[in-house]
Amino acid sequence: MKKIAITAALLAAAAVSAPAQAGDAAGKWQVKVLATGVLPDGKINTGKPVINAGVLNATNDTQANDNVVPTLAVEYFVSPNFSLETICCFTTHHVSVTGTPALSNAMDHVMILPATLTLKAHMPVGAFKPYVGAGVAHFFVFGEKPGSSLPAAVTSAKLDDTFGAVVQGGVDIAVGESGMGISLDAKKYFIQPRSHFYAGAVEVLSAQHKLNPWVISGGVSYRF
Template sequence: MKKLTIAAALAAATMLSAPAQAGSAEGKLQVKVMATGVLPDGKIDKVNSAAPAVATALGATPDTVANDNWVPTLAVEYFVSPNFSVETICCFTKHKVTGTGSINGANIANDVLILPATVTLKAHANVGPVKPYVGVGPSLFFYFNEKPGTVPAGLGATSLKLDNKLGVALQAGVDVPVNDAGLGISLDAKKYFMKTTTHFYADTTEVLSTDHKLDPWVVSGGVSYRF
């Protein structure tokens, strides 16, 4: 995360110090460095299976919530025409999962590192200096480093695996040019429709599996450079 923050800061400094003649408000490529809030849901859709002791510990109405996180992000966008572009983003975001309902306050999962590989096709409206857009595209969440929380560990879980699954992202935002040399300000919001399945293991035996609805809002603001 520290390396990503340093890289984002260097990219922002490069954009802000780039020679005016290198950029263009009508360029084919646009790079954005932004601060991004990742605001997931994390509710349980379904308990697929549970060992008897685990089922007893879950109670009648188990549910979960994932915490919010703020991270630096880098977006790269290619304009296939003045009104249409393709964009991809790069970021890692770390989360923990906490119990609600009959397991309120339980520490369920820690250090869940997510790479939200996302590509959107965007349509831009030319309404003067403010340039709003909408977009849609596929997303595949990759999960790394996930660990059982203290409660599953206390029930015998030694490892945790989250399934990488395909989802969809809807996007809306606005680009505001600052000058004619490609510098601008960008505001962006994405709504993801994304689920995952968890697998808690005691050594090699699965003791709990649950489906979760992540469906995060991802909101960003930052600087852009088009060239």
């Protein structure tokens, strides 16, 4: 995991520190500025052990809300048809409980950094350059706390940092030969973090969640 994080950081640092140069539709580097919709699931994985000290019942399940965030993507072409890509963004969510009783806010201010590295295969067709990719991801979680809907006895909450996989597909559309373009991208993450809720030092609720978000992006690109 350290090697993945170091590789992603080196890609981003190299792109930022690279000397300014004219755009090139066949350049080695590509930077994208995107608007991104993060669409998680969040249901409880009932096939995994659940700790439940009377907080939920059999009718309950969980879900995470959607969010829209800005995203920066940095891509390096190791050859004309293959590239490595990493993204940078933070997305914030809350987790609610469905069923009876419903809890509109069970875990609040869940901030996620989805460190991602993918290998992409490009299939140029003139100005349209569709691609597919696959890779690995590690979700770093910050700032989570028990929501206001939980019983007052629940004093703290934690969502584990988690490793998983990702697949993606999309298209880059060149606008002239200056390196500018339009990018559309869809990623599907397969990642299932575990939540923990405590009353003091006692864990009263814990479950693994099928976060598994779709991440849909669109924006502009610059290749050089």
